Amino acid sequence: MQRSKQQPKSLWQRMWEPKDVQSIAPAKKVLTYIVLIAWTFVVLFPLYWLFITSFKLPIHVSDGPFYIPFIDFQPSLHAWEYIFVDLGSDTLRPYMNSVIIAFISTALAVFIGSMSAYALTRIEYKPKVGSIMGFIAILGLVVYLTVSIKMAWQLSLSIGGALFLMFIFAFNKHFKRSLNNNDILFWIISQRIMPPVVSVLPIYIMFQQSGLLDTHFALIVTYMAVNLPIAVWLMRDFFARIPVDLEESAMLDGASRMRVFLTIFMPLAKPGLAATTMLILILSWNEYLLALFLSTADAQTMPLMVAAQNATRGPQWWYMSVLIVVMIIPVLIAAAFMGRLISKGQLGGAVKG
Amino acid sequence: MLAADKEVQRTRAPKRKVDFRQWLDQEAPKLLILPTVLIILGLAIYPLLLSAYLALSRFKLVRGGFELKYVGFRNFEKLISGSQQYHFVGTLGEILLWEWAIISVVISGFGYWLWRYFSGASKKKVTIIGSIGRLITVAVFSVLTILAFTVLNDTGRPGSLMVTLFYVFAGVSIQFAIALGLALLCAQNIRGKNFFRMAFFIPIMVTPVGIAYAFRMMMDMSQGPFSPVWHLLGLGDFAWAGDAWLARWVVLIGDSWQWIPFLFMVLLAAIENQPKEQIEAAQLDGASSWRVFKDITFPAIAPVAATAVLIRLIEAFKIIDLPNILTNGGPGIATESMTLHSFIAWRTQDLGGSAAVGYSLLFIAVVVCVSFFNFIGQRTAAKGA
Amino acid sequence: MKLAKMMKPGTLKKLSVALATTTALGVCATQAAAKQYDGVTVNVMTFTGPQIAEPLQRHAPKFQEMTGAKVNIITVPFSDLYTKLLTDFVTNTNSVDAAVFAPQWMVDYADPGYLENLSSRIAKDSALEADDISGFFRSFSTQYQGQPYMITLDGDFHMVYYRSDVLKAAGLEPPKTWDEYLAVAKAVNGQDMNGDGKADYGSCISKKRNAQAYWSIMSIAGGYLQGKGTSQGAFFDTKDMKPLVNNEAFAAALNIYKDTSKYAPADEINLDVGDTRSLFISGRCALTLDWGDIGTLAIDPKSSKVIDKVGAIALPGSKSVLNRETGKLEACTATSCPHAVGGVNRAPYAAFGGWSGGINASGDVKVKNAAYDFFSYVSQPAQSNADVTKGITGFNPYRKSQFNSIDNWVKAGMSEEAAKNYLGAIKDSLNSPNMMLDLRIPKNQNYQQVVLDTAIARFLAGEIDVNQTMQSIEEGWNELNEDLGKDDQLKLYKATLGQK
Structure with missing residues (x-):
């Protein structure tokens, strides 16, 4: 820095040195954009491909590759028609099942998990x-x-x-x-290590004995249980950052613990809650293995339907793509909503630890 | 219920009539944690014990039902030294002299670490649990090191155990490196930040089954979107699915595509939350970006990074959808992960074998995760605090 | 609406006319009592289609209109069907009232008593026209210990399909032995067979692991292993239950199987039957080994580029056959291969046995009756004779009337010559005295889908050589024999072959 002030800078130097602390050197900026745009391509291209495949006829897939609708192939709505008109209720049912199961189980897991996470940060067991x-x-x-x-x-x-x-x-x-609390915490998270294949048969028998197999309830409870450890673990991290004095003053004012938890902690941890909810929602929305065992007809969820498109006639890429595309939408909406919460909270600054 | 009994802050209530609210307040410590404990006991511990029993028995269909016959550790024996050895452990090869040299270096490294602990050189209190934990860690990692050299050379072949470890270790390191790089780039003061942030997050929302199918399309050498590229390179008639390592890498690429977003989001949040003043001060002092990263950013994000990696590790051990759909575990058994191995056994009513694979996975995953949590996670936490 | 959408208007009209006539004549038993199943719901499980599931879904509304019974078709992936059903039965969940599955699995369901014995119902059901169903399916495939537990909905044989135009242009005959198969594949490999300017392949066989590939190796091995007729069996020696997989014959089959990969797509090892089917009908392969489906898929104008360019032939065979005493391969003689034609011993493989419907025994009588009537309705000639000519149904011919009425096939879009050729290949297989039966002893899934499939997959991937492969199958099968009781298994094996 010293040296550069005395001598006139070469172009090369100027490219690699920022004008001031706040900004980025031009060359670095270009490189950054190249990498970021390259990665955007990596991320979005498979999705683009799924999207256009959903408008392809079988012949377009087997003769492929075709890249741009209307230019190198004539898009067709046949797959969308098949999924939403011909299959109609057979698509809607798993879709609604997925929505009900994923959203309710996520809400429960996050709420119950937060309670325990709060307890584990503030109370010594x-x-x-x-x-x-x-x-x-x-x-x-x-x-x-x-x-x-x-x-x-x-x-x-x-x-x-x-x-x-x-x-x-x-x-x-x-x-x-x-x-101590750390041991409890680790005990809770260790339950997540358990591969679902190991626990699925006992769980199956449990629900079968109680006649709850193939119901929303069975899947909601199971998803809640498998995701609970993650909720506890993540929420504890967020709660730990909230200063103790806030709640102490509330407690001195005579507020009960439950009240402190509900009215002070939960609102303060909004960004954390949003992030945790998002992750758990994604995990339960996309879960396949447990759903395969615990549902037969009434409670069948979307991932099963996607997998089902691989048939003896070869994978039905077009139908599959339609389903995958429509499956992303609710999560995307939720993510947009939660994303706003996350960034708002971070700007709020109250939580900075 | 266990935990709450011993709550220390609890004050004994005087013997008088308490209304519901007061009772609620008084019992709050118990009530807060009770649901979690009950749910985990009911849906995790109970199934765990039940399948422990399954792992030690043979499932047989009989007229009108089924029968469980206790067979001791037969199912495990079969995996480790019996007819399923090639499948689980792998085909054992010859270890060369120079490989022995590396193995002995690695193991003496473990030994040194143990010695430091027991001799008090590491300034940690020697406890019974600490000692047992370290001994188990060293034993498991030593065995895995030897095994890695035994099955990963020309004469040997990895089984589902080593393939899973490959997915876990190679996968998580690659994913962490890429995610960290992207998060550092995105944390800079650039335009379009929110777009990149949103776009990079999308892959995790796609159902893994869907990702697997999408990658089957992507990786189709003759009809896939990149087939012109392969043709140009003269690889049009080349099949990754026929080569064990290429197939494993394809599975890993799909897995990374799905999970980098998770690590990226967590790391980005951590980087953005770090104190800005310190960095600005360092930059004014003329510190290079590398120094800033090494001395300020990394220690600040380490605790969050450790948690994220731990969660990722746990999920990585359970990989199943991708190999199942991309290759069905083939060519041969090359891409078969332990969860898939267990699932395939399950599907053919070999419930004992399935549970035994699951338990082996649980054991290894617990050892790896506990080691990570205790010896890396806590160290970074201490540094970051 | 749904029905109308899926079929050409003409077909619908014809179907309804046919239906109206049958109803008027009172042939349709279910029609007699109007809406006898009002309020009854039948859950039928099968694998995810569209094949097999499609015709069931299509017939369900019509059936409900006629009888009042609501039929729900539940689908699960093929590889999960066996376990899903078994778990449902074993744990007494009974969420499945009936299922359409592989008759090969029947032994594991029927033996513990989960399946309903259908003999009295079939005896009373004239509309089913049971006599019209080919004997193999009627009195072998759907029966367990002499009693019928299932209703045939589909006929299944492994056959070899060839591109008649490509072979003709090259001056080649359809292969009669597996050596010829290789020679044909070699001769035409690399030619452009669909006019897109790209080199195509000599042979495409599904070799994916954990799929349906394990039938292929037995199709090849059949001609080498079994010479003395159907009752000789090709899996075990009926003397002592010794697996017939570690000998020169099986080694020859393994070598042929691996050699076909030389003239195949590079990623053949990752191709499922669906993938090879779409390769074949898009004109990219000269030869393939498959079930009856190719014949009807190839005439589907929406996806096929090989309309009227496909020939079918019963499985090729071998000029030498296994001597079970010595484990050596010996040239065919009048005693060792009495059924050989032109010195070639062929053993057409009844792989899978055809999708059939079975009924859960523990259901309500009314539900069971409704389920039976539904299966019967789908199988009746009025429905099935049209269904078997359509590729999407996945149903292949199994009734005599289907083999004999060429008209039906010509209407569906086959040329007369092609129809005769296709049906001829199936009839040849079906009528062969040396037909090879599928393994139907308890836990056959473990023998084939686990032990055999894994060993073959490792062999193809180059993990193990021929001898190691044969050893590992033999060890695996012997282990299963010991586990399940060798004598019991032998008795059941002999019973399935019709030996005493």
């Missing part, structure tokens, strides 16, 4: 190792009774519950070693 061991042992016993001895699950579960209560009352005071 000390569950005792001994009690947990006891609990696991009893749960193991319940599973053994149900699976091996074929005892009715209602019965074994109540036996387990009773045993556990007795156990707690008898031994709780004698345990010394305890865990």
Whole structure:
């Protein structure tokens, strides 16, 4: 900087040095744009391709590639017609299912997750190792009774519950070693590591036993459960940044904890809430494996329908593309809405930690 | 319920009639966390235990129902040393001398790290859990290192275990690097920032099944959009699907396309939230952009980055849709991830085998994630604070 | 509306006329009592079409109009159908009232009693015209231990299709042996076969893993493995349940299978049947190995570029056959291949057995009756004789009347010559005394879709060589035999072959 002030700058130097701290050097700016535009192409081209494929006739796909509608091929609405007119209600039903299941389960996961995340940032829990061991042992016993001895699950579960209560009352005071909030948090997030294939059969049996298979309820509850860890984990990060004094003054004014949580924390963490909601919404909107097992007809969701377009006649690219395109729309709208919340919150500055 | 019992801030209520509101307030610590604990117990822990039982048994259909026969660790034995060894562990090859040299260097590195901990050189308190955790980490990573050299050479062939680890480690590092680069570029004071931010986020919204199909179209060498390019390069009749490594990379490209947006968004938010004053001061002092990044930006975003990477790691272990639809796990078993392996076993009623693969995946994923959380995540958190 | 959209106006008119006549004559049993199933809903599960699902979906509204029963067609991907059904039955969920699936899987469903025995219903049902259904489907494919559990909706045979124009131009005959198949593929590979200026391929066979490719290897191996007629079987030695996969015959088949890739698209290893079908009908392949579908797909003017340029022939065979004592391949003699024609032993493979409908035994009687009547309605000649000529239905001919009435096919757009050729190839396969039956013992899915398919996929990918492949299939099958009880499996295997 010193040197450049004394000597006249060569063009090369000027290209690589910013005029002032706020702006970017011209050459750097050009490079930045090249990279960003290249990446935009990487991101948008597959979507563009899906979009135009939805207007192609089978012959356009098998003779391809054709790139621009009206110029190198004549677009046709046949696929859109098939999906929305011929299949009509068969498309609308999974679509509505997806909307209902994804939005409700997301709302529940975020709300319940936020509650726990708040608790984990503000309250210190000390569950005792001994009690947990006891609990696991009893749960193991319940599973053994149900699976091996074929005892009715209602019965074994109540036996387990009773045993556990007795156990707690008898031994709780004698345990010394305890865990802390971080351990609880990790225990919660570790549930997300579980591959769904492992848990899906027990869950299937559970819903089958209670006659809830192939209902919205089953999928909502399952999605809520699998996404809850992420909600807790992300929301805790956001809550941790909110200064303690805000709530302390409210507590001194006599506000209850619930009230503090609902009226002070939730509004302050809006950007965090929006980001978390977005991520969980995307995860449950697009989930395939669990839906495959837990739904048959009534609760079938969109990803299943997309996968279904791969048939013995070869993948029906045109139908598939229509479905994928219409599947993006609700999420895109939600994202636009949430995106506004996210950036607003960041500008607000109240949350800066 | 467990946790709330031991809440320390709880003050014993005096014995008097309490109305509902007061009760609610008093029990708030319990009530706040109870739903999460119950839901996880019901829909995660209970299935986990039930499938633990499945992993140790053989599922058989019998007249009017099914029968579970306890077989001990047979299902695991089959995967690790039995008839499914090629499928899970891989085909074992010969380790060359120089490879042994690398392995011993890596393992002595682990050993040194352990020694530092136990001798107190790392200035950390030696605890029982800490020691066990470190021993498990070192053991698992050493075994995986040896395994990597055994199956990834000319004479060996990786099974679903090593393929999954490839997806996880290569995938997450590449995705993190690209996402960080894009986030740094986007965080600059440029026009059109909001457009890029929105556009870059879109891929994650596409359903993975859809992404897999989209990439099948993209990667079609003869009818896909890039086929003229391949023809120009003389590759028109070339098939990535026939080559094990190319097929794996194609799966990885699809996975990256989907997940870079997630890391990008999180990192961008973190970069934009870092204190501006410090950076401006450093720039006035004439610090290079690299220095600014290394000394200010990176430490500031490290905790958020660690969380994002952890979440990404967890999801990466579960990769299934892409290999399933792009290649059905082929050529041979080259692109088969552990989740797909487990799913295929499930589909053919081999529930025990399926659960055993799932459990192995759970074990490795937990070790990797816990190690990351404890030894990297917490360190960055400490630095960033 | 939906019905009208999917069919040409002429077809609809004809269909309704046909329907009106049958109704008037009272042939249609379901029609007798008006709206006897009001308020009944039948959930029928099958795999995602449009094939198979399409005709079911199309007939459902008509059926409801006639009988009052609402039929919901539920579809799941092919690879999930077996498990999805089994899970539904085993856990007693019973969300599925009836299903259209591969009869090969029937043993796993019928043995535990999940499927309804249909014998009394079929006996009373004159509209079904059961005698018109070809014997193989009627009395073998849909039966388990001598009792019918399913209704045939589709006929299935593996056959070889060739481009008659390309072969003629090159002066070649359709292949009779697999060596000839390779020779033809080699001779025409690289020619432009659809006039787009690009080189096309000698042979396209679906080889994708976890799809429907494992039938192809058995189609090739059949002629080498089975010479003494259908009851000899091609999977196991009926003496001791020894798998017939580790010998010179199977090695020869593996080599042929791999060699076909030389004259094929480079990504053949990642092609599903759907992909090879669309390659073939867009004129890019000279030869392919497939079920009956190609014949009807090739006459669909919307997608086909090979209308009237396609010939079909029963599976090629071999001039030598396995000696089961020695494991060696030996030249055919009058005793080792009594059914050989011109010294070539062929074993047409009844792969899959044709999509058929079965009914969940634990349903309500009324629902079961409605489900039966629906399947019967779809299978009745009035419906099926038109359906089998259309590519989109996925239904291939299985009734005598369908083989014999060339008119039907000419109306659908085939030339008379092509129709005779196509139907002739199916009839040849069906009437062959050395027809090869599919594996129908319990857990056949594990034998084929897991062990065989994985080993073949690894072989094609070059992970293992011929000997390792044969060893790994043999080990896998022996392991399954031990697990499931070798003697039980042998007994059932012999029963499916009609041996005592």
